[in-house]
Every structure is written in structure tokens, then in C-alpha cells.
Amino acid sequence: MTDTRTAAPSSGCPPPHPAPRRPRIVLPPGSCDAHCHVFGPATVFPYAPGRTFTPLDAPKEQLAALHSHLGLDRAVIVQSSAHGSDHRVLLDALSGGEGRFRGVALIDETTTRAEVEELHRAGVRAFRLNFLPHLRSAPSREEIDLVLELVDGLGWAAELHLSGREVADHASLIRSLPCRVVIDHLARVEIAEGAGGPALRSLRALIDTGDVWVKVSGVDRVSRQGPPYADAVALAAALVAYAPDRMLWGTDYPHVNIQGDAPDDGLLVDLLAEIAPDPGHLRLLMVDNPIECFDFSVPHHPGELP
Template identity: 75%
Template sequence: MTERALHPTELAPTPARPAGSAPSPGCPPPHPSPRRPSLVLPPGSCDAHCHILGPATVFPYAPDRTFTPLDAPKDQVRALHAQLGLDRAVIVQSSCHGGDHSGLLDALGSETGRLRGVALIGARTTRAEIEELHRAGVRAFRLNFLPHLRTPPTRAEIDSVLERVDGLGWAAQLHVHDEEIAVLEDLVKTLPGKVVIDHMGRVDLAAGPDGRALRSLRALLDGGRVWVKVSGVDRLSRQGPPFADAVALAASLVAHAPERVVWGTDYPHVNIAADAPDDGLLVDLVERIAPDPAHLRLLMVDNPATLYDFPSTP
């Protein structure tokens, strides 16, 4: 008899949501029964991009949020990682929580050493708050350039963030869409330290391998300071599962810059047009993204350890 894979909410029930907080369109529930991957990941493998959301009864969503997700509390995310064989994770602060990092700090404090964080630094975030985030395990800040999340930051606002995180060694993580990469190429070159491009820059695969956005992304990678997350294959694909077109792009980026790529589930997959992908399938696709065992270890273990300051893994 085949064992049914447990959905993370069965392992860690989600608290009831308050009245009047129905999820927004584009925030479907996670896959109802993610499969257990056939790929056995190397020890120390990291989900370098996922979110902890709520629970709203404990960590309310920002009043000015642009979307309302389903809760994805820390126990639910931890259960998923255990099922997928992921030992480490990077929790990215979601715009639906805005600048309130209470939930992120709670999650980081509950699993010292296994988690790192990415913060959203706003005009009201003080240096003292930033240092508290650093002590908890935050090692990057995110800049959202997608209009459906928030108004893109100005150069003056970016400079203000850089001034307040100075000396901490944090990476700048950019969430951009397609040809915005080319528009922001000069900005990226002026940012100090490491720069991370989320979800392969969300390039339009219809533009082909010589599209403007992909050319800019590769040029930035060639500069030696830019990293890319080969996550979000379900977002980029024009074909649907198993997302062969987006997987091919991810594989080409891994081959192009194997020492500056990381991977993540993007769980729980908010602001998407289709149903949430099977996270077990996403893990199995990593073997196609990084078919060389040496590249697989770099992608899943060594690179995230370097980028997010995890302890070394033998």
C-alpha cells in the first residue's frame, strides 16, 4: 500500500484566521499532498528562499499590505523542510508583513543556526533594530521593484538603507521583473558587496536565450559580485509542470556561474496565477538544474552557506 505524503498543515495545524481576512486572489493553498522527493539531497542542503506568514492571530499582516495570504507559520514550514530533506532555510520577510519583523525574529530565535533571514528595511527601521536582526541571523535586505508589492524604492531610499546596514556584510537582494534587470543594471553595479537577483529575474522566456533581460542577467553574473536564485521555475514556465522550459534556464545559469547560484522553494507560493506547485517535484527538479554532483553541492550547500553566513558543513 502506497503511503500518502502528508501535507505540512497535517503535521502542524494552522491556527484559525480572524474574520474578514480571506486570502487574496493569487494566494492559493499549498499543494494538498506534496510528494516525498526521490532525490536525496546532500547534508546541509538549504532552501534559500521561503516565507513564514503569520499566523495572523499572533503576527498580524500590515494594514497597508497589497495582498492577504493564507497563513504559513513556522511549524508548517519546518515540517515541509523535514519532508523534503532540507536542513537549512533562509526566511525572506514578505511585504504582507511590511517592516514588522516580529514573526521573522520569532522564527529565527526558535531554530538557532538552522535559519537565516532577509529583511525589509524601511524609512522607520532604526540601526538598533537592524543590529537586533543581525544578531538573530538576518544576512540580507530585500528591495522590491514589483509594483504589485509596493512602490519601488528610489535611489535616495536605497542609499538610506545602505547607510544603516553599513558594516554588517549584508547582501542586497533584488526582486525585479524581466527587462527591469536591464534598466537597473547600472544601479546594481554601484551597490556595495554581494547582490542577489530573485527568481532568475523573472525573465520572460518568450524572449528566448538572447532576450534583453537574460543578456543583462548574464552580464551581471560575469561581473563576479552578483548571485542569482534559480527558484520560481513554476512562475517563469510557459509549459506547466514539470516546467521544462524554466528548468532549462535554471540549468544554464548554474552552468554559467556555478559558484554564485542558490535555490529555494519559494514556499508557500503567493501571488501566482495557477495552483501552487508540488514542492516535492521542485526538489526532484534540482537534479536537472544541477546534474553535475559538484554543482549540486555548490547550489544546495556551499553557496548558501557562503552567501548567508551559515556554519561550514563538512
């Protein structure tokens, strides 16, 4: 087994941006990073033996410092396949949140209902299904049904990580899920297909059901132009304008499995001025939608965190 204490990061796991700029945009109080990760430290929380990549450590303290720098008050921490179904790192991160954090779990056949209930008490409100081959083979319907049975009655969402062409391929599956569905990273659509392409047509049809949410995160992953990612920002802005009450946003920190350098997280925040130029849409995107989708406590008074 690889010793994760000394293992070098895999290709595609660059270090985070060394000096993200302080955002110019002022975010609404209670704003949420609805997609971020915690990795390690591996000496305390080892990476999964069967992982497909080895990230650099990005512990909870590093994430907290970034959020303070960016002006983000809440977070949804997504369990990574690098840690597999061992959720100790996620539970540790959630434990210090005082209600400001929610989690997304990776459930499999080794997970018990007792473990799921522990995750729920800690603040997990969704499970993730990875369809991308660089992370794992696509889950079968039997595997998905097993997860649905394990989380039955808890009100969790299903978070799907897939590529653009798979939105249409899995549209029937997505419609059949008996829960809220969240699609990650702009569905990783191929921008070259344009607004009339099959992926975006299918995505809009799914949004129209009222049960499907989209994370307009990962503009750096989807863009074919590089920073400031104008092509992907235009796509994200179009989706926010189309369904402002069904959109979420996240940094995707610390940006693993990417080509080239990690993006400037301060720039990603500032791009929200273009993604959601309407102040009402910005509040939905950053505050109200995460509260509804991930079951955060509602602030007692406007601008006050619980």
C-alpha cells in the same frame, strides 16, 4: 482596518499543495532552501495594514514540517511585504533555528539602527528591495541609500525582486551597490525572449562581475508550459552551468501571488536533478553557495551540521 483574523486570502494566494510528494532525489547534507516565507498566524503576528495581498497563514511549524519532508536542513526566510517592516514574525522563526536559519529583512525609513542590529544578531544577512508593482512602488535611489546606511558594516547582501525587463534597466544601479547582490526567481525573465534577449544578456554580464548571485527558484512563476516546467528548468540549468558558484535555490514556499494552484514542492526538489545534474554543482547550489552568501556556520566535518 481589515481584521486579519477573519480576512479571506487575496486572489493569487492559493493554499499550499495538499500532499507534496517525497522527493526521489537525495540532497547533500546541509542543503538549504534559500527562499521561503513564514506568514502569521495573523492572531499573533498581524499583517501590515497597507499590504497589497493577504496570504493564508503559513507559520513556522508548517515550514519546518515541509523541510523535514523534503530533506532540507537549512533555510533563508524572506520577510514578506504582507508583514511589512514589522519583523516580529521573522525574529520568531529565526529564534528556533539554532544556526540553521538566516533571514532577509524589509528595511524602510521607520527602521532604526538598533532594530537592524537586533535583526543581525538573530541571523538576518540581507535586505530585500521590491521593484514589482504588485508589491510596492519601486524604491528610489534615496530610499536605497538610506537602507545601505542603516546596514553599513554588517556585510549584508542586497536581494532584488524585479522582472526581466528591469534587469537591463537597473544594471547600473546593481553594479553600483557596495555589497553582494542576489536576484530573485531567475530575474523573472520572459522566456520567450530566448537566451539572446536583453534580460538574460544583462543578467549574465552582472553575474560576470563576481558580485551578483541568482536564485534559480520560481520555475513555476517563469514557465509558460506548466508542470514540470521544462522551459524554466532549462533556463535554470543553463544558468547553473554558466556560473555554478553564483547560484542559489529555494522553494518559494508557500507560493503567494501566483495564478492557479500552488506547485508540488516535492516536484520542485526533484527538478534539481535536471537543474544541477553535476553532483559538484548540486553541492554548490544547495550547500556551499548558501553558506558563503548568507554567512552560515561552516559544518565541522563533511556531512555534519553545526
